[in-house]
Amino acid sequence: MSIEERRRFSRVSFHATTHISQGNNQCQAELCDISLKGVLLTPSSECTLDPTDLITVSIRLADDAEIVMQTRQARHDGETLGLICESIDVESISHLRRLIELNLGDPNASERELSELMGD
Template identity: 55%
Template sequence: MTEHRERRRFSRVNFSTPITLVQGDQQWQGKLLDISLKGVLVELPAAADYDPQASLTASIPLSDQASINMVVQPAHQEDHLLGVECISIDMDSIGHLRRLIELNLDDPTATERELTELIATL
């Protein structure tokens, strides 16, 4: 997984919370380990049998009223750790995600810089 970290352009923050991944009629409960503006790292149960070529829907509850919801594509898997790349996210979720990243980065201007870079790649 080291090579993925070396290529990373978006700052990741550790954020341990439950996450739900859905693909078709299958659903898995996992543990979110870290998050960035471009994707997440998830610890999945060993029995998670998903199609690595198909997208998944990820839901990350932040509170009773707020959650981050995105469509993700598997990028890499190592044992029970799955790295996924965000391919679609709604405006409310991007607002929550941006605020979460801002609150957890040491450099307050880094989030704005990364958001600008993310928009340029879309």
């Protein structure tokens, strides 16, 4: 079974400059894709993170819209960084749900995924 077949949450390709922080360590990253369960990033070269600590991810969508989530490192292959969402506030999950809904073109799909996420 491939990773795509095992994946329960749709990933949408969405490119945005993203701010990541861990304690006093802060850096920029390019968002590659996003799902209700996490993000895939390409961090800047000067970014050094402790893989065992929480990482705050902030994605600016517009002047007044931002997705902020607490994540943990799932994988790092030297170029990309896969992060699993540990917690997200209500406003951020609303923005994320709408972003996924718009990119999937199917509001029912995002609703099913959100229900599945709440069941985890």
